[in-house]
Amino acid sequence: MSAAYRVIPVFLPMLACPHRCVYCNQYVISGQPKLPSIEEVIALVNRYLKTIPTDCHKRVAFFGGSFTCLPEQVQNRYLDAVQPYLEGGSVEGIQLSTRPDYIDEKILQNLKRKGVSLIELGAQSLDDDILRRSGRGHTVADVENASKLIRQHGIDLGLQMMIGLPGDTKGMSLHTAGQIVAFGASCTRIYPTLVVDGTALADDYRNGKYIPLSLEEAVDWCKDLYRYFQTAGVTVLRVGLHPTKDLREGEHLLAGPFHVSFKELVLTALWRDRIVEQIAREGREDITITVPSGEMNYAVGYGSANRKAFPKAVFVKTCRRCVSINI
Numbered sequence: 001m002s003a004a005y006r007v008i009p010v011f012l013p014m015l016a017c018p019h020r021c022v023y024c025n026q027y028v029i030s031g032q033p034k035l036p037s038i039e040e041v042i043a044l045v046n047r048y049l050k051t052i053p054t055d056c057h058k059r060v061a062f063f064g065g066s067f068t069c070l071p072e073q074v075q076n077r078y079l080d081a082v083q084p085y086l087e088g089g090s091v092e093g094i095q096l097s098t099r100p101d102y103i104d105e106k107i108l109q110n111l112k113r114k115g116v117s118l119i120e121l122g123a124q125s126l127d128d129d130i131l132r133r134s135g136r137g138h139t140v141a142d143v144e145n146a147s148k149l150i151r152q153h154g155i156d157l158g159l160q161m162m163i164g165l166p167g168d169t170k171g172m173s174l175h176t177a178g179q180i181v182a183f184g185a186s187c188t189r190i191y192p193t194l195v196v197d198g199t200a201l202a203d204d205y206r207n208g209k210y211i212p213l214s215l216e217e218a219v220d221w222c223k224d225l226y227r228y229f230q231t232a233g234v235t236v237l238r239v240g241l242h243p244t245k246d247l248r249e250g251e252h253l254l255a256g257p258f259h260v261s262f263k264e265l266v267l268t269a270l271w272r273d274r275i276v277e278q279i280a281r282e283g284r285e286d287i288t289i290t291v292p293s294g295e296m297n298y299a300v301g302y303g304s305a306n307r308k309a310f311p312k313a314v315f316v317k318t319c320r321r322c323v324s325i326n327i
């Protein structure tokens with residue numbers, strides 16, 4: 001994606017999705033069990049527009065469910081609610097998330113006509129065995145075909161992935177990342193698999209058939225994925241689930257690598273690797289680490305972890321325009 005967008009998020013939990021992936025209980029994950037009415041969507045957009053600076057690019061994003069599983073007239077009710085903002089220029093686009101097997105020519109023509117500029121597909125894994133064991137109900141070929149169609153319609157493509165699904169390995173997650181790049185995604189999200197009450201995965205966890213990743217494993221996998229995507233020019237829009245009240249309080253969360261500051265942990269680990277590389281390169285520990293503004297918290301580390309681990313290192317803030325650092 002070329003420019004940074006501020007997103008106005010509209011959550012449509014479990015909206016018409018006829019599937020039940022082994023890990024999914026959308027009522028819990030989205031933290032909002034009721035569907036919003038059109039009036040509520042309009043009120044929410046108006047509320048956000050008051051707080052987002054006018055010079056920011058803005059998109060309305062339909063998250064949470066599988067948008068194109070809805071009948072076309074219902075999709076259009078939501079999309080039409082946004083049209084006045086698009087026409088007036090206060091919002092520049094619409095983005096949505098959906099399943100790869102609910103994309104076809106007709107659906108895309110309608111979405112394109114209504115101003116949808118980014119479609120994120122829940123790919124989750126690009127290994128057929130993991131997809132089957134996760135109850136996804138689609139194949140790798142479905143993701144590849146949908147990705148091609150979306151790009152052919154001139155719509156930006158996002159491919160979301162999960163780590164730690166049944167049968168997943170670190171090598172397999174890197175393979176998924178490679179395929180996400182190969183399929184032409186401009187952005188991605190990386191979600192560690194959590195065990196949430198009321199899911200098939202919760203039963204498998206209780207029966208000892210599924211063991212979630214530890215927090216350390218999840219951070220380590222995500223760190224390498226993040227670095228890979230950065231190198232490939234794919235924007236990582238999110239790492240880790242949004243910490244909803246339910247997840248924070250752990251009421252429905254049985255197990256899995258959840259942390260309220262998951263992204264910070266991942267970027268701390270990424271910077272730690274970079275510092276280790278610089279120390280090895282310079283052959284001494286009293287190094288000066290140049291850090292682009294906005295990334296100092298990650299470089300110093302969550303809970304100052306990197307500052308404590310490398311007490312002789314000096315962290316110096318630099319302007320993004322002056323120094324380009326590949327972390």
Ligand code: SF4
Nearest residue numbers: 017019020021024065
């Ligand atoms: S496709 Fe999405 S909404 Fe449907 S069951 Fe799977 S994760 Fe949940």
